[in-house]
Amino acid sequence: MKKIFLSLTMLLFTIAAFSQQQFKPVKIDSLVTISMPVGYQLKDTLGQHIYGANGMLGYMTVIVAPNEKNNAPLKKEKDLNKVLKDYITHIQGQSSGGSALHVRDTTVGTLKAKAFTLKSDDGTGTFQFINFVLIYTQDNTYTFEYVYPSERQELVKDEYKAFISSIKLSPELQRNDQYLSPDTGMSSTAKIEIYGSVTLVIAFVIVLLVRKKNNLIVG
Secondary structure, rough: OOOHHHHHHHHHHHHHHHHHHEEEEEEOOOEEEEEEEEEEEEEEEEEEEOOOOOEOOOOOEEEOOOEEOOOOOOOHHHHHHHHHHHHHHHHHHHHOOOOEEEEEEEOOOOOEEEEEEEEEEOOOOEEEEEEEOOOOOOOOEEEEEEEEEEOOOOOOOOHHHHOOOOEOOOOOOOOOOOOOOOOOOOOHHHHHHHHHHHHHHHHHHHHHHHHHHHHHHHH
């Protein structure tokens, strides 16, 4: 009972503290804005702009990394998918014993993004989680991170949501800033609908032919 009371007290304290924490919009570059806690820090490392701030429950990081100027533009969505998959593999490889969980497609504004959680073990049996959102454009790759220990896993949801949902993109950023052709082929749903329609048409024609044949026999 005492343990439950302490957990409830911690939860109530966290909610009260979170409601008092001040966030402010931060212009990451001319195209992207996000809200971060007041007192964030900015570092420039090897051409990358890194924004970092302590939340009440986790640590927030935004990295803007310029892509190589001589990179050929991606042609199709499958090319973008491969780039994002390679990024996740690279990030996972940098973490000793880390594993990428809940990898999924998402959208930020009109852009396609990847979201996942990196779970890592510090070697003492203590787990740390990092929630990632990756956005790739022809000019830059944007990485949004939220780091928290395993014991806060159930408490960080509101703070993480406030951080990630505050991402705002300029209307200038569109899908063709990620890949050139929006044509990714026919979706599975569309194929089913078309094939189903064709089957119905064929069945209808067969019924007409059978009726016509029967009428001829009767006549």
